[in-house]
Amino acid sequence: MNFLTYELNPFGGAVLDENSFPEDPAYFNKVLGDTITDFRTQGLQLVWMYLPLKLSPLIHTAVSQGFIYHHANEEGLQLILKLQPDAFVPGYATHYLGAGGVLIDEQNRILVIQEKHHTRRHYKLPGGALEPGEHIADAVVREVLEETGIKSEFISLNCFRHWHGYRYGMSDIYFVCRLKPLSSEITIETSEISEAHWMPLEEYLNHPDTHPFNRKIVTTTVNTPGLSLDQIEDYGTPESHEMFFASLD
């Protein structure tokens, strides 16, 4: 009897080696069935099968033997088969992250934008979504530059909103950061933004087109120190980790 090649993990899981998979679905079906029978005899909990895009012809066979999907990206699909009903399966990522910037210039004016495709006219903060693997402090500076042409540097993270039921049913966090403007001339990104300008802070806070949420987050950001970036010796690297702490003094 032939078996697929696999490795055991510390949680009673068998991780199949996709390099051992025969490309013929009928033969794959036979060997997979025999391998799963062997796993059940061994008392294993869970089977992991990763199929890169080019092995898509094998997905149907796996599903027919009880596998379900765990996650996928453009490279391939991860499937799992629970051998025990209460087997522990670690989840996949659940959240999107975005950040907006509060920039106040030396004349006490705030940088605001209007979106091109809006349902109601609102003065908003420049900002946007983090790219995969990007730091919050870098993302907000990048987004402000892309949307408005304004260079800035990160000062503090002052408040955030956590929201369930965003895109594909996942959750989303929107961090609001104080940034120090390093330039003043605006160049707007025209595909998503219709307007960007420096507006006197008092006018912004009292304007009918300022949403109460924006009024509150800007007021908080302007009047509180928030959390600052810091590092801990021997804990990750500045490239892989960013850490936000309230100031102790």
Next chain:
Amino acid sequence: MNFLTYELNPFGGAVLDENSFPEDPAYFNKVLGDTITDFRTQGLQLVWMYLPLKLSPLIHTAVSQGFIYHHANEEGLQLILKLQPDAFVPGYATHYLGAGGVLIDEQNRILVIQEKHHTRRHYKLPGGALEPGEHIADAVVREVLEETGIKSEFISLNCFRHWHGYRYGMSDIYFVCRLKPLSSEITIETSEISEAHWMPLEEYLNHPDTHPFNRKIVTTTVNTPGLSLDQIEDYGTPESHEMFFASLD
């Protein structure tokens, strides 16, 4: 000529209706090809195809016509086909979230745990990962209760660590929250925790088995007000949204 049923979205995307898919892969292949040719003629940007688990036999056909995977869960697989090389494709969730709790009792003792499976002995904070759709403030209270049996209530969020390269290459955020203990008797969860106890805060901060990261996050949490929960009128619901603000007074 037959076409698959679809809807257009505002971004030049065609969303195929999976209820219109013939189950025979050969016929599906023909109709899909004709439909894509029609989309190209229309100048569309992107095609979305969702295949629930039971339609797994059609995946290979889609891939053979150039579709790649976007994301998957146990219900099904979302595929996309870019008709223009620079078509905008919104990403999928990128982050895991977890939270730890700093609980100090009336005798100035902190609640700490030791993990059962550790590489080096460390006194850590109780806590764990958010469940999908769960609030941070609820998750940390739930995890502390599960791990130690201690009831508590959320006071503030005081610092956090953002880390790239966590599970499946995704990113992770660990929020540190101040909680008020509402009970004192410890009942430990024995599968992951080997030990939990109330330790004098001074001893904890000076103990050799306290990591510098934990020393810093606990010091920060104990000595700074952090961000508190608040709501904004007419902005989401307390069930779908939680919002963290620094106190203005």
